[in-house]
Amino acid sequence: MAENRIxxxxxxxxxxxxxxxxxxxxxxxxxxxSLTSDERNNYPKLSRENELFVEETIRSADQHxxxxxxxxxxxxxxxxxxxxxxxxxxxxxxxxxxxxMKDTMHIAGAEALATxxxxxxxxxxxxxxxxxxMDTVSSRLTELFSTGDNGQ
Numbered sequence: 001m002a003e004n005r006i007x008x009x010x011x012x013x014x015x016x017x018x019x020x021x022x023x024x025x026x027x028x029x030x031x032x033x034s035l036t037s038d039e040r041n042n043y044p045k046l047s048r049e050n051e052l053f054v055e056e057t058i059r060s061a062d063q064h065x066x067x068x069x070x071x072x073x074x075x076x077x078x079x080x081x082x083x084x085x086x087x088x089x090x091x092x093x094x095x096x097x098x099x100x101m102k103d104t105m106h107i108a109g110a111e112a113l114a115t116x117x118x119x120x121x122x123x124x125x126x127x128x129x130x131x132x133x134m135d136t137v138s139s140r141l142t143e144l145f146s147t148g149d150n151g152q
Contacts, residue, residue: 005107046084054081120145 026032035043046054058081061074068074120141127134 004111006104006111008108051081051084 054077058074058078061068061072061077065074120138123134123138123141127138
């Protein structure tokens with residue numbers, strides 16, 4: 001069997017505390033929105049390369065605002081860029097935690113599945129050897145395994 005890389009239990013209290021902390025994060029940023037896939041695809045995407053373009057455009061608009069129509073608001077463009085940059089700094093931390101959680105879930109799931117597969121093999125051997133009740137256990141587990149994605 002593979003090495004046991006993680007052996008940890010989370011209490012319901014800790015899970016609830018983490019959820020409450022996530023709720024606190026969300027409550028600090030009530031302006032966050034969700035886009036549909038279509039909306040996400042229809043808006044231009046700011047990248048590091050064109051972020052420099054936006055910064056220079058803001059500077060130019062501030063210096064030459066007399067040539068711009070009244071509906072162009074460089075202060076709003078500046079606020080949007082600042083928010084984008086601030087959220088980016090927060091996202092770095094959240095992404096790091098998200099990736100660690102995904103990887104930990106992956107390992108915990110892999111270890112549980114690997115052990116379940118070995119255990120299932122033991123039940124199948126016991127069933128073949130005529131151990132009472134093991135044929136029922138073995139066939140039920142085989143049925144459940146065949147309905148899942150089998151770790152693929």
